[in-house]
Amino acid sequence: MNEPLPERSQSRPLRIAMIAGESSGDHLGAGLMEAMRADADRPVSYAGVGGPEMERAGLTSAFPLSEIAVMGPFAILARLPGLIRRVHEAVDHVVAFEPDILIIVDSPEFTHPVAKRVRRRLPGLPIVDYVSPTVWAWRPWRARKMRGYVDRVLAVFPFEPAVHARLGGPDCVYVGHPAIERLKLMPPRTAQAGDRPTLLVLPGSRITEIERLMPVFRDSLQALRDKGRDFDAILPAVPHLADRLSQEVSDWPVRPRVVAGEREKWKAFSAGRVALAASGTVTLELALAGVPMVVTYRLDPLTAALRWMVRTHSVVMANLVIGENAFPEFIHGGCDPQTLSAAIDPLFDDGPERHAQLAAIDTVRDATLIDGDSPSQRAAAAVLDILEKNGRGALTPRP
Structure with missing residues (x-):
């Protein structure tokens, strides 16, 4: 001092x-x-x-x-x-x-x-x-x-x-973490018996990461539909990118509904059954909201070349909080529609993969909430x- x-x-x-x-x-x-x-x-x-x-x-x-x-x-x-x-x-x-x-x-x-x-x-x-x-x-x-x-x-x-x-x-x-404060924006979860489950699509908030991930996310949704999975999709966006993203998804075979702003994002989280998310703060937000997830990221060439310098078991915030890789992550390698759709698919069902993530979500909440x-x-x-x-x-x- x-x-x-x-x-x-x-x-x-x-x-x-x-x-x-x-x-x-x-x-x-x-x-x-x-x-x-x-x-x-x-x-x-x-x-x-x-x-x-x-x-x-x-x-x-x-x-x-x-x-x-x-x-x-x-x-x-x-x-x-x-x-x-x-x-x-x-x-x-x-x-x-x-x-x-x-x-x-x-x-x-x-x-x-x-x-x-x-x-x-x-x-x-x-x-x-x-x-x-x-x-x-x-x-x-x-x-x-x-x-x-x-x-x-x-x-x-x-x-x-x-x-x-x-x-x-x-x-x-x-x-x-500031995500704790934003939890108050999420309405209570309600049972949606008979409705199609909701997949949250979260490609990030920066132009560069969105450009790298959107084609992969588009094909991952199509791969899920090809497996016979029936679902709705919502894409929460930061307000200044909402129009751009709406235009980009307009010709997707499985078209997500784009919503803008923090309140609409947390409203979507309250309805989400599972999420496909870019690595970032949103993974902690999803855990606090109780949404199982698959996390991915596609790196720029220089960052990919420097990955050997990373000295941690995970880059996913929700995993870091609990010290284990409970939420599957595909960083650069595995960032493809076949891998991602195969990881997402079982999370829709009340099986062991979903139950394991829900238990990890409880651990994240216990460690983070103050x-x-x-x-x-x-x-x-x-x-x-x-x-x-x-x-x-x-x-x-x-x-």
Whole structure:
């Protein structure tokens, strides 16, 4: 921890700088902003980089989030000059804001270079990292290096504090996964006797992954139908991609119904019998919603070549939480219609494959769900603690 800076006047608004790198971080950051504002004993102002949700919560963004939202080393290399320029713009924006604290949110390829440069220019500024990089999966040496520019990590998986302690990383506290908060959007499950079961189709939220997976998903649905499986299909989409996806599935032999937005997604989850999903946060959401799943992903060439560096038994979040590969995953290899349809088919029936996944779902829920405050509120409390330790106390703890 850095030496505390002199305490600032309590009449001055609390200034919080936040840096997100993609839409999931935008959602997470907005929840934290609202929780901190609810606990503040004086006005709070925000600046940094964020998307529509963080802007609605009061952030003044240095530039549109869409200009930096990329994933995977191949995509990053292709846009490297522009990303480097945006890193420097974000740093200048934060420094000019004269914040009391900097919070970086996920997307370490962008947010960590910003944090390192801010630390050099404002060495006494406390820095919090909301969502740990996957140091438990690959490049574990990053944990120790983070100690030079991160004072606390807010973990969204319960196993991460122990990982950082083992690897010599920064102070790390588990605050809960944001998917827990979104569960309230799901209506109660109701019996649907006589109706056709619903297959959820979840190809991801990034253009690159959608382009790679949609042809495979189309043919997987057709392969299931060819096996004699009768079902309805729903494709939940982020709003800005709904029209594009609706057009793309319009000529599919088995055409899914496209729905847009968080509420419609969780409504679909409440009806889902089984899901075919791209690897990502959605696998944890599906487990919390009680939906068995098959998970897949098709990598870009460079990422596929680097797979040997991954040091974990799984890349599926739901599997990582419970420490076993309960939910089948086909990452690159096996990402084909025959393999995927064969794995999905038995999950429609009340047989051993489905019962095993339902038992694993109960384990995921037991490990992930938290009592009391929401993850956003717990994250706000962790930020409060850092502010107080640096002589910048400006939030009121929850009773």
